[in-house]
């Protein structure tokens with residue numbers, strides 16, 4: 001598959017899925033500028049008379065660096081100097097800009113070609129304008145630093161001077177427009193600092209929580225402690241007497257995706273005041289049918305289900321039971337992981353204004369504005385097109401803000417207070433208890449090894465959350481999970497537990513759990529087979545081949561997997577021997593997710609039951625080009641440390657009588673500076689494949705690598721998260 | 727009751743409840759949203775400001791405790807020589823990811839380096855452990871503090 005087919009097709013598929021057939025040609029509809037006015041070359045590029053170029057960043061910025069990265073691609077092909085470029089965040093407008101979500105590490109694969117084509121198309125029009133003006137063939141012209149040059153005559157003209165003519169040129173066919181050869185890149189592949197870094201260090205208002213349209217009111221909410229419970233009755237007389245309180249708005253209508261979120265909002269002139277006024281609200285909830293759910297209950301159910309046959313098949317090949325009966329060695333083990341919250345540091349919030357004409361204007365830290373638009377339209381019964389959504393910078397996403405609950409609630413409040421902008425802000429407890437949690441899961445793994453030490457059969461009974469034979473959101477796993485597709489005899493099945501909790505995608509969803517289970521278990525299998533995990537992986541991967549993909553996904557290339565495994569081992573000096581130093585351990589983990597191949601080695605120390613991560617080595621393959629190496633390093637360090645946090649620091653989200661019990665960072669601790677590894681070392685395996693994303697795929701392998709290193713250091717095999725020797 | 731305080735060297739007066747946390751006074755009454763809300767419980771450090779030379783969690787500081795005091799926030803930190811070096815190092819190393827915690831990180835780092843211009847690794851850990859970065863920019867925070875420390879010592883020498 002070529003770069004062009006992957007990116008182009010998935011780009012079109014994604015935009016069609018959003019209900020809009022979109023081509024980049026449509027975006028080259030130009031507006032003719034007046035004198036000394038900036039000229040727009042397509043939807044993304046505006047050239048000012050002083051030759052500064054403003055490029056719109058179309059996707060939500062959650063700290064993953066796309067506000068810098070996407071304009072880099074456009075600027076590269078437009079052939080301007082990075083110092084000429086100014087960047088502005090686009091509003092939500094998929095018709096104009098194409099898909100605008102931050103999820104699945106998809107920004108790079110979906111935009112690598114189209115963004116470059118947008119830049120190259122504008123450049124072609126500027127060149128055509130110069131050719132016309134000078135009466136020379138376009139082919140005799142070159143560009144650079146925002147100017148067109150004619151070497152033969154020594155003439156040169158700036159883009160600013162050409163723009164008024166360029167906008168009248170025929171738009172080129174973007175699929176045919178010439179793109180730079182990577183060896184000529186001047187911006188792509190260079191370390192570029194975050195475009196907002198200077199504003200961040202000055203404390204400028206950038207985030208959703210900082211939005212402040214004139215006349216804005218503040219809202220805090222009282223939510224049912226049991227997710228899915230509904231509002232029975234309330235008495236707000238005492239609340240209304242509190243200083244600064246202006247309105248009390250019950251929110252009972254609307255099924256917010258995957259769970260009812262009934263709430264009572266208190267609105268006033270200060271968030272601190274309305275938040276405090278919550279104490280005075282007398283409220284009754286109906287939680288019947290939802291208050292029987294608990295962490296202990298799920299564990300007991302899972303235990304019982306593991307002893308039964310799976311309720312549904314996930315994948316079957318050959319006859320796993322027969323193969324296991326013949327195997328030289330059989331390994332079996334149970335693995336488990338808990339519910340987790342996202343805990344973005346900026347709590348969920350949104351600001352909305354219901355204009356007098358019934359139009360809704362929204363300022364939101366959202367990862368998926370298009371979905372939010374549809375959700376809000378459905379709940380409020382308004383036209384999706386009657387909304388303006390401004391995307392703010394986002395204080396951490398991790399998948400939490402792919403959900404629209406906070407935007408829908410805010411829209412409901414704004415509708416009740418027409419003409420006044422309102423900002424709804426969750427406090428930390430609201431935020432933790434009303435998450436779309438990473439679902440817990442349990443796996444009974446069984447594997448068979450033949451006399452030569454080869455893995456020949458595999459079984460997994462996966463206990464997850466769902467109903468009627470279907471997993472809930474983010475509670476599924478891949479039927480093509482490696483090594484299932486390469487083994488002759490496999491049986492993977494699922495059984496389901498019900499929950500009232502809302503579930504959702506947490507950075508590297510499903511992979512952050514399944515990598516731990518599979519790579520932890522395969523480490524056990526390797527041990528039983530008398531080898532080490534990288535060797536077992538290489539042997540099982542076999543000759544380079546493409547394994548069939550899930551629908552809408554990419555195939556798994558065993559050659560690329562092997563490439564990063566060997567690179568990580570070489571980088572870390574992996575010998576496969578047990579650690580000779582007491583209290584020191586080394587572990588390995590590999591995972592393929594979000595189109596990226598990652599192998600990681602962890603060195604750690606154990607002393608008095610306390611685990612310290614000393615160093616992590618990472619080898620990654622995300623294709624032919626790392627677009628912004630500086631940001632790539634940030635993403636990888638962040639993902640590795642995030643994985644360490646999930647493995648060892650975060651505590652399970654607990655539920656009693658239907659309600660989540662966590663309150664704040666005391667009982668849902670995040671990783672701190674004194675718990676970070678000494679070093680995260682990174683190496684790249686560059687392959688001739690289209691560039692893919694980096695927000696997620698570095699995270700999963702570090703979790704099993706830690707578990708496997710703990711085994712190496714202590715002899716103890718830890719099979720449930722969080723990993724603890726206590 | 728009107729309460730007076732000094733914020734970034736400017737005299738300010740606010741007329742709100744004396745128990746209103748300084749965090750919300752800054753954000754709501756003084757129009758300075760650079761100081762961030764993360765937990766409201768003294769657990770994350772996003773709201774860190776410098777009060778009479780010491781890093782404090784402004785979500786836990788009632789306005790009455792700030793009355794008559796000298797407060798420095800992210801909006802004014804670069805006016806001090808140490809703060810300027812910290813901000814410079816933060817920019818040079820491109821520390822932020824999402825950036826939400828960074829105001830608090832910069833304030834804590836400035837307080838740390840003001841009191842201890844050449845902190846050991848342990849002192850950096852201790853001085854910064856109250857500031858959570860959910861994006862985990864910690865390795866760059868350590869580097870930036872080292873770089874600022876060198877710049878400060880260089881400037882003093």
Ligand code: FES
Pocket residue numbers: 762763764765766767768769770771772773774783784785786
């Ligand atoms: S908001 Fe003050 S410490 Fe978290």
Ligand code: FES
Pocket residue numbers: 063345395396822823824825826827828858859860861862863
């Ligand atoms: S940069 Fe995102 S929380 Fe620190």
